[in-house]
Amino acid sequence: xxxxxxxxxxxxxxxxxxxxxxxxxxxxxxxxxxxxxxxxxxxxxxxxxxxxxxxxxxxxxxxxxxxxxxxxxxxxxxxxxxxxxxxxxxxxxxxxxxxxxxxxxxxxxxxxxxxxxxxxxxxxxxxxxxxxxxxxxxxxxxxxxxxxxxxxxxxxxxxxxxxxxxxxxxxxxxxxxxxxxxxxxxxxxxxxxxxxxxxxxxxxxxxxxxxxxxxxxxxxxxxxxxxxxxxxxxxxxxxxxxxxxxxxxx
Numbered sequence: 001x002x003x004x005x006x007x008x009x010x011x012x013x014x015x016x017x018x019x020x021x022x023x024x025x026x027x028x029x030x031x032x033x034x035x036x037x038x039x040x041x042x043x044x045x046x047x048x049x050x051x052x053x054x055x056x057x058x059x060x061x062x063x064x065x066x067x068x069x070x071x072x073x074x075x076x077x078x079x080x081x082x083x084x085x086x087x088x089x090x091x092x093x094x095x096x097x098x099x100x101x102x103x104x105x106x107x108x109x110x111x112x113x114x115x116x117x118x119x120x121x122x123x124x125x126x127x128x129x130x131x132x133x134x135x136x137x138x139x140x141x142x143x144x145x146x147x148x149x150x151x152x153x154x155x156x157x158x159x160x161x162x163x164x165x166x167x168x169x170x171x172x173x174x175x176x177x178x179x180x181x182x183x184x185x186x187x188x189x190x191x192x193x194x195x196x197x198x199x200x201x202x203x204x205x206x207x208x209x210x211x212x213x214x215x216x217x218x219x220x221x222x223x224x225x226x227x228x229x230x231x232x233x234x235x236x237x238x239x240x241x242x243x244x245x246x247x248x249x250x
């Protein structure tokens with residue numbers, strides 16, 4: 001990755017905005033939606049800034065003060081970029097291209113807008129309020145994570161893309177989550193797009209991934225970020241707790 005995606009909490013915080021015109025107006029609306037206090041270049045408390053006209057002199061002055069700067073249409077001058085956003089509050093999906101093509105980011109946002117139902121936000125809020133019940137039903141963190149993943153999986157009771165995800169019904173069922181298992185993924189190529197939908201989903205759910213030497217990072221990056229990665233030329237002898245994925249070639 002060329003940059004690390006983050007979500008900044010800006011409510012009540014000053015953000016510098018300079019420039020005028022349509023670009024500045026668009027950035028102002030975005031900052032106001034995020035609850036930021038919009039200030040000018042001379043504000044001494046702000047730590048981030050948007051230079052909507054890409055003025056190099058303004059960018060240089062702000063950077064000299066240690067302010068992180070976004071310069072509109074000047075990716076080489078940017079400390080951070082502003083993504084296209086799909087808003088299903090409190091769920092936010094940010095799409096960035098590192099400044100390569102705002103048009104591509106916008107096209108992807110439009111596709112995702114059509115795919116993602118509005119109820120995803122209410123599902124997130126319901127899951128948040130249900131956290132005491134989740135801890136009661138599944139005291140072990142690993143078991144709890146697997147149960148949630150099972151419920152949210154395609155066709156699950158709380159499938160976020162389903163027509164009516166029902167958290168109460170899911171909690172009442174009290175599923176114990178996926179059983180301990182080893183899932184075998186036979187790699188057809190070094191291209192992660194050649195993974196089957198099921199294999200990609202298993203990698204995303206895995207607690208640990210066993211992989212042979214030479215496995216490309218592009219494949220391993222499809223696994224959960226906190227999944228253990230274990231170099232191995234053969235499958236595990238015994239199934240460990242949770243889901244293990246064994247990658248093999250050919």
